[in-house]
Amino acid sequence: MGDYLIKALACNERLRVTTCVTTETVGEAQRRHDTWPTATAALGRTMTATLMMGAQMKGDEKITVTVQGGGPIGAIVADADTGGNVRGYVTHPQVHFDLNALGKLDVARAVGNDGFLSVVRDLGLKDHFTGRVPLVSGEIGDDFTYYFARSEQIPSAVGVGVLVNPDHSVRAAGGFIIQVLPGADDVLISQVEKRLKEIPPISKLIDHGRSAEDLLIALFSDQDSKVLQKIPVQFHCTCSREKFGKSIAGLNAAELQSMIDEDHGAEAVCRFCRTSYHYSEEDLRAMMKHRPDRP
Numbered sequence: 453m454g455d456y457l458i459k460a461l462a463c464n465e466r467l468r469v470t471t472c473v474t475t476e477t478v479g480e481a482q483r484r485h486d487t488w489p490t491a492t493a494a495l496g497r498t499m500t501a502t503l504m505m506g507a508q509m510k511g512d513e514k515i516t517v518t519v520q521g522g523g524p525i526g527a528i529v530a531d532a533d534t535g536g537n538v539r540g541y542v543t544h545p546q547v548h549f550d551l552n553a554l555g556k557l558d559v560a561r562a563v564g565n566d567g568f569l570s571v572v573r574d575l576g577l578k579d580h581f582t583g584r585v586p587l588v589s590g591e592i593g594d595d596f597t598y599y600f601a602r603s604e605q606i607p608s609a610v611g612v613g614v615l616v617n618p619d620h621s622v623r624a625a626g627g628f629i630i631q632v633l634p635g636a637d638d639v640l641i642s643q644v645e646k647r648l649k650e651i652p653p654i655s656k657l658i659d660h661g662r663s664a665e666d667l668l669i670a671l672f673s674d675q676d677s678k679v680l681q682k683i684p685v686q687f688h689c690t691c692s693r694e695k696f697g698k699s700i701a702g703l704n705a706a707e708l709q710s711m712i713d714e715d716h717g718a719e720a721v722c723r724f725c726r727t728s729y730h731y732s733e734e735d736l737r738a739m740m741k742h743r744p745d746r747p
Contacts, residue, residue, distance in 0.1 A: 455685045457507055457536065458664045462677040466636040467644070469677070470504045471628045471667040472685060473658055477503070478614055479622035480687035481540055484726045488548035489616040491525055493557040496614035497592035499530045499540040500627040503685055505571070505596075506532030508629075514574040521590045523564025529723075537688035539724040557616065563590035569599050593627070600631070607632040607641070609648055613655030624659035628667060647671060689725035696720040696729050701739040712736050 457472030478496035481487070487495055502517045509515060516531040526543025552558040570584040583603035587595050593612045600608035612627035630644060651657070651670050662670065668677055700708070700718055711718045718731040 456664060457504060457683050457685055458668065458679050459507060459681040459683070460668055460677055460679045461633075462630075462668070462672045463636070463640055463644075464676050465678070466633050466640060467672075468631045468633055469628065469668060469671070470507060471626070471664045471671070472500065472504055473626040473664050473667075474500045474503065474685060475622055475625045475658065477538060477685055477687045478625040482616075482620065482622050484687075485541060485545045487542065487545040487620070489620060490549050490557050490559060490562045491542050491545050491547045492616050492620065492622065493614040494519075494525055494559045494563050494592065495528055495530075495540055495542045495545075496622065496625045497559065497612040497627070498528045499532075499538050499687075500612045500614075500625060501592065501596045501610055501629070502530040502540070503532045503536070503538040504627060504629045506534055506538065507536065507683060509534050509573065512576050516572045516574070518570045518572075519563060519567075519587070519592065519595070520570075521564030521567040521587050523562050523590065525562040525564075528563070531724075536683040536685035538685065539687055539689045541723050557614075559592060560590035563587070563592070565590040569595045571599065571603070596629075609644065611648070611654045613653050613658075615655045615659055624655045626658045626664070626667065627654055628671060630671070647673075687725075689722060689727065691722040691725060691727060693729045696722075697731065697735070697739070700731060700736070701742070705740065708736055708740050712740075 455474050455476045457470055460469045462469050481495055482492045498519055506515045514533045519528040525547045528542045530540030532538040547562050549558040549561050565587045567587050568584050569587055573581040585599045585602045588598045593610045596610040597608055600606045609630040614625040615623040617623045657670055712733050716733050720729045
């Protein structure tokens with residue numbers, strides 16, 4: 453089947469775990485934005501972590517994550533809902549460096565670590581919950597781990613990974629979030645930390661054909677675990693011609709008239725999915741008819 457995530461409990465319900473495979477999802481983002489390998493890894497890691505955070509929410513809630521580390525890649529933005537839909541973009545998609553000293557894509561160099569990770573949770577209420585923490589490494593996984601501990605006071609471990617082929621396509625992508633629940637003691641936490649040092653990188657496990665369920669087994673071996681939910685995931689953008697049209701119609705009359713006289717139309721491009729929407733002179737004139745400040 454395609455990409456999906458699972459939500460589970462492990463170690464006698466003392467840990468909450470989410471694991472996922474996002475190869476096709478990150479691949480779609482790579483194709484839409486034409487990202488180069490290091491940028492692909494940074495964007496894919498951020499989208500994967502955001503996707504898993506979104507799955508932890510309820511109902512119609514949504515989440516938006518921004519990573520801004522001051523590096524050459526610029527800002528990374530991703531948002532997700534509770535239904536497995538995620539989208540994202542990076543300011544400068546054509547960024548790539550040689551492998552780092554560990555033989556991995558140098559995401560930290562691309563992202564930088566002089567900045568922040570911010571999370572906005574849209575709870576369907578008038579006010580949104582916003583959390584913001586400084587970046588600790590720019591490697592993304594460590595930064596999400598720090599966010600959970602600092603902003604939400606939940607001891608967690610976040611692992612995200614992306615492998616990229618020589619032709620820039622995505623070979624494997626996925627991740628996990630492990631969170632401590634009441635009842636977990638220091639012994640269990642130490643066992644989890646030890647296990648995380650022993651297992652191969654998450655992207656290599658997926659590259660070897662491991663499923664989301666296999667990742668759960670790799671993390672906890674034969675310890676008691678229970679899958680609660682399985683959710684298909686995909687790159688999905690909520691943009692539309694109607695939404696962009698409303699934004700253009702909201703411009704002042706002078707700006708609309710300038711588009712008619714000078715540009716003879718307008719074009720809007722979605723930053724998340726790169727879809728282009730064209731509006732003719734006739735479309736713009738129709739918008740002008742409803743402007744209270746029209747000449």
